[in-house]
Amino acid sequence: MRVYPEQLGRHLTPLAQCYCLFGDDAWLIENARSQLLEAARQQGFEERISLEQDSGFNWNDLQNEWQALSLFASRRIIELTLPQAKPGADGSAMLTGLMAQPNPDLLLILRGPKLAAEQTNSKWFKTLDNAGVYVPCNTPEGQQYFRWLDGRITANRLMLDSDARQLLATLYEGNLLAAEQAVQLLALLAANRRVSAEELSQYFDDQSRFNVFQLSDALLGNQQQRVAHILAQLKAEGTALPIVLWAVFRELASLLQLKTAMVQRESLAPLWSKLRIWDKRKPLYEAALSRLSLPQIEAMLALSSTLELKLKQGGEEDWTLLTHLCLLFDASAHSALVDTRG
Template sequence: MKIRQDQLGQTLSQGLASCYLVSGDDPLLLMEACDEIRAAVKHQGIEERELFHAESGFEWRNLLEEASAMSLFASRRLLELRIPNGKPSDKGSAIKELAENPSPDNVFLIICPRLDAKTQKTAWYKAVEKHGVVLPIWPIDRQQYPGWLKRRLQIAGLQAEPAAVAALAHQTEGNLLAAVQEIEKLRMQGIEMVTEEIVQEATGDSSRFDAFGLADACLLGKLGEANRMLGHLKAEGNEPIMILGAITRKIRQLIMLKNCSGAQQLAEGFKQQFIWPKQQQPYKSALQRLSQKELHRALRTAEATDLAAKGSGDDPWLLLAQLIVILSGQTDNIFTLT
C-alpha cells in the first residue's frame, strides 16, 4: 500500500510490514522517515541490520543469498538496500522476488531518490506496493512550510510568536536542514518564547558556512569561495556525506531543469522542483553555464564521492573538491571531461 509521511507512525503501530520503499529528494525528510522505520524495527527486538549499496556492478544475487541465509546472531534482521539512482540494474527482479516471497526472518527497507512515473509502473515497484508499504516523500510546499516550522519548534520545546515563525520561514526559505539547525541553536539558548527579534539575531549571520551555502557558491561559479567553505566545513569536523547530500540534490534538480525550454517552462520546472523564488538565482546561473554533459559528470563524481565516504578507498574530500570544480564550470583549467 502507498501512504503519506504523516501516516507512517500509525502504520508502524499496527505492526511491521515485510517490505518498505521510501523515496524522495529531501535529505532531512527521507532520513527521518527511515529513522522512524528503523526505530519501530528495533522496538520489535530486531537489532541486526545489513546494509547494501546498489551501485554500479552490484551483485544482486548476493542480496538474494543474504535474504535467504539464517543469521548466526539474531532471529530476525533488517535488510537495508540503498539505490542512489532509483533504477535497479537487474530491472528490479531481485526486489520483486523478495517482495513477493518475503522471509519471516527479515524486514526489507529500500531507499531511493524520488521515482518518476515510469518507474512507478515497473513490476518491482508494483510488487512492493502490493505486498509492502510505499512511502513517497514530498517536499514541504510554501503554504505548508510555516506550519511545519511551528511543529518543529514545538517538538524542540519552544513557543514562538507568529511573527517569529514568519521570520524563520523567510530566512530559511524552504531549506529544512538549515531550519532544523536554526531551531536547535534557539533551543540551546534556553529561550522560552521565541520572538521575531531573536530569530533575526540568530539567523542574521550571512557569513555562516554550511553545505547549502557551499552548494550555492558552486552554482554561482564562485570557485574560490566554494573552496574556502569546503575547507572550513572540513576543519569543523563535518562528515563528507552530509555535505554531499546538499550538493547532489541540486545536481539532480539542475538535470531536470536543463530540459526546460523558455521562461514559462523554466518557471513551471522551478515550481515542480519546489525551488522558491529566493533560491532560483544560483540555479539560473548554473543553467546558463553548465551543459548536460557537465551535469552528468558532476552526478557521476557525486556517486564516486558517496562510495569513497562509505569506504571505497578513495579520498572523499579530494572528490568533493573535484565536484566543486565541475559545478563551478571551470573544469577546462583542471581536467578534461570524458
C-alpha cells in the same frame, strides 16, 4: 501503500515486510530511516545488513541475505540503496520474486532518489508498494512546508511570534536539515520563553534553497517579494544566469502563444497539451494571462533577447536587468518601463 513522512509513526506496529524511502530530501529520508530502525529494534530486529546497487552489484547477494539464517539474531534488517532508483531487469525480477516469499523475520528498507511516474508505474515498484509502505520523501513546498515547520516547532516546544515563524520559514525554505538544526538550537537558546523576529534574526543567516522551477511559479503567480528572494538566493548559490534566463524565457514563450490564441479567439485546449502545461499549473498561467497584455509579453521577450545578447556577445551576466525583467511579470510595473533594448 503510500504514507507521508509525518504519518509514518502510525504504520510501524507491526512492521510491514518492506519500506521504500524515495525522494529528494535527505533529511526526510534519514528521519524516516531512524524511525524505522528504532521501531525495528523494539520489535526484535537486531542485525542489520547494508547493500548498495553500485556498478559491481550482484543481485544474488540480496537473495542470499534474504535466505540466510542469522548467526546473531532471529530477526534481521536488510537496507538496500538504489542510487538511480532503477533496479534493471535482474533487480526487478529479484525484488518481485522476494516479495512472493514473505518472511516476518526480515525487514527490507529501500532508499533512493525521487521517483518518476514511469518508476511508480513499474511492476517492481507496485509489487513493493503492495507488500509494504512507500514513503515519498520530497522536500515540501508552500503550505506543506509551513505545516512541516509548524510540526517541528510544536515538537520542540518552541514559542514563536507570528513574524518570527514567518522569518524562520523564509530563512530555511527548501532546506529541511538546516531548518531542523535551527529549531533544535532555538529550543536550547529560548526554552520556555517567546521568541521575536528581531531576536531570531540575530541567530541565523538566510539558508533557503530554490530552483528555477520555483522561480517560474512565483513569476506566474506575481509573488514579487518571493521572486526577489529566490533571485537573490539563486545568485548567491552561484546559479548560472543562462539557466535562470532559460526558465524565464520558457514561460514568456508559452505565455506569448497562449495570449496570441486568446486575442485571436482561438481555443487554448490544444495549446495546454502542446506546451505540456498540466492541470495543476493552469491556474498560474491563467492568472498571468489575465493581467498581462500581448504587447507587454512581447516587450518582455524583447528584453530577454537583450539579456541573451549581452551573454553571448560580451559574456556579461546582468542580474540587475534580469531582476527588471522579472518585475515586469507585474503588469503595473510596465508603466515605468525604461527602454533598455538599445
